[in-house]
Amino acid sequence: MFxxxxxxxxxxxxxxxxxxxxxxxxxxxxxxxxxxxxxxRNSDFSNKPIESKNINATTNSENDLxxxxxxxxxxxxxxxxxxxxxxxxxxxxxxxxxxSDKKFLKxxxxxxxxxxxxxxxxxxxxxxxxxxxxxxEFECQSQCSIYLNEDETELLWKAG
Numbered sequence: 425m426f427x428x429x430x431x432x433x434x435x436x437x438x439x440x441x442x443x444x445x446x447x448x449x450x451x452x453x454x455x456x457x458x459x460x461x462x463x464x465r466n467s468d469f470s471n472k473p474i475e476s477k478n479i480n481a482t483t484n485s486e487n488d489l490x491x492x493x494x495x496x497x498x499x500x501x502x503x504x505x506x507x508x509x510x511x512x513x514x515x516x517x518x519x520x521x522x523x524s525d526k527k528f529l530k531x532x533x534x535x536x537x538x539x540x541x542x543x544x545x546x547x548x549x550x551x552x553x554x555x556x557x558x559x560x561e562f563e564c565q566s567q568c569s570i571y572l573n574e575d576e577t578e579l580l581w582k583a584g
Contacts, residue, residue: 515540516563522536537580561574
């Protein structure tokens with residue numbers, strides 16, 4: 425049965441299967457990198473000024489342009505905060521790992537979290553604030569067996 429298949433047929437079929445295989449697996453494994461490429465391309469376009477082709481533009485179209493540029497600024501800010509939130513998550517993992525290994529007391533853990541959160545204070549005003557607080561409360565309980573209520577978690581963000 426296999427005597428009828430030539431090497432060229434075998435190699436071409438194998439190559440075709442490999443191309444299809446990697447075509448479907450690449451987006452799965454490199455999803456974050458591909459997303460970053462598309463976001464960076466969009467930000468290159470958004471940095472260019474928007475020119476109106478109609479010289480006699482009405483005030484409505486000027487307002488639309490202002491709203492559009494404001495939305496682009498919000499998208500950049502959200503992307504920046506998202507990046508910052510991911511960095512904070514990694515830092516918090518390190519803090520909780522160290523606290524768990526060295527059996528920190530509640531006061532020691534609170535101090536370590538305050539020091540970590542001080543660097544990421546812009547996130548307090550962003551959309552990730554509640555999620556970060558929930559994560560801190562959960563990790564304190566699960567990894568360190570320390571209970572922090574909402575008030576204590578909010579106090580972590582206070583400078584001091």
